[in-house]
Amino acid sequence: MRIILAPMEGLVDAPIRETLTHVGGIDRCVTEFVRVTHGMLPPRVFYNYAPELHNRALTRAGTPVSVQLLGSDPEMMGRHGARAVELGAEQVDINFGCPAKTVNKHKGGCVLMREPELMHAIASAVREAVPAQVPVTAKMRLGYDDRSMGVDCGVALAEAGVAEIVIHARSKVDGYRPPAYWEEIARVREAVSTPVVANGEIWTVEDYWRCREVSGCDDVMIGRGLIARPDLAARIKASQRGEPLPEMPWHDVVALVGDYARALQDRLEDRYVTGRIKQWLNYLRQGYHEAETLWPRARKIREVAPMMACLEQIAGKEEMARLRPEPSPMHVVS
Structure with missing residues (x-):
């Protein structure tokens, strides 16, 4: 079981990563996305989003932090993946899940799920540009207009060589409205050999176990649930050991x-x-x-x-x- 802190734009910054990883139970964090366009970004941008790069890409609690990139130009995404590693990144993540209108309007995030071939090209470019020992991972939703593209996009990423796929169990159109369609994650997981991580609507320990049962994923990414209950990851881990923890006062x-x-x-x-x-x-x-x-x-x-x-x-x-x-x-x- 692994629990990953989700990259919530405008909230899950370095200070909150430090705070929550100190509580415990979190195995990895992912930065807010670094927006890649047409020019090379200077190092200060990477350090602003990921000051942990000065500490071997770890929080002070020792939790690894991945650098997330968002963009649609395969060559520039590859170059920025390589730059992130040069600056100290130990893992590079690609954002195919952001539902924000301004991001999608500029062909970034979830809108790319309309084009599995382009997703494949972007992921392949980053994988080729980054040293083989550095994992390249990706986060996506189940689709843009509906939930019909999950399998096709998951297969595209798997064939591009990503090491792990995080799937938010909704489409862009679904937004963040309940429910989360964990059963659709199971369909993608069955179609690929790449490890799949479930994401969406995990607010409690009980939610984790239901998500695990429905999606088939032991590993999860949690965003809002960990902000609402800072000790949630630690309590999920304790429940696995059969040693339930009381809620944080x-x-x-x-x-x-x-x-x-x-x-x-x-x-x-x-x-x-x-x-x-x-x-x-x-x-x-x-x-x-x-x-x-x-x-x-x-x-x-x-x-x-x-x-x-x-x-x-x-x-x-x-x-x-x-x-x-x-x-x-x-x-x-x-």
Whole structure:
């Protein structure tokens, strides 16, 4: 069993990867996608998305981090895969799953599932450009307009030589609406010899076991479920050992959010810090009723200091006092 932290654009950044891998249970992370167009990106772009490249592509907890690329030009994708490895990447992932309109409009992400031949060409180009010992993996959905392209696209990627295929169990048109069609993942898994990882609608330990039964996949990628329940990966692993863990207490979750906020202040301007915190708190409403209570006030806060004060008031001043950051020069990443 492996559990991979999903690359959620605009939320699962390096600080949240550090925070969640410290909790435990996560076997690998994937960066937000690096957008590949017509020119070669400078190293600073790779380091911005994956500062772990300075640490042998590992979080401080020792969890491997893959660099994800998104684009439609096979040659440029290959060149950027090679560049990522030169900068320290130990694994390169290709995004064929992003459903965002702006991304799809520019022929990136899930819209490529309309063209399995192009997916094959992109994956082949990256595989050929990257050293043989470095795995090239891919993430896709079940299709763009409907769920009919999963098998064809999975076969195209397998024949291109990818080492692993993550499948989000919906089409682009399905968006993120329940249910997840895990049974369709099973169809792809049966059609390829390449390892397949299931993704979509895993919010609880029970969801993991149902997904495993329906999809046939032992390995899963989890995004929103791990944001809503930061200890979910650790609890799934414990359930496999027959040693169930109690849920992480709310005050410990608030401490994680505080640690995350502190780390963000070294990377972003305050207005972006509060935005990221609110995104996390919004997802925590799925896992903790206390977050539902906190949300009406927190969503209106624009500055970091009042946000931290709000968290302290909810969790208790004694518990949160250590989270107040010491004044320090802000380092802003553009």
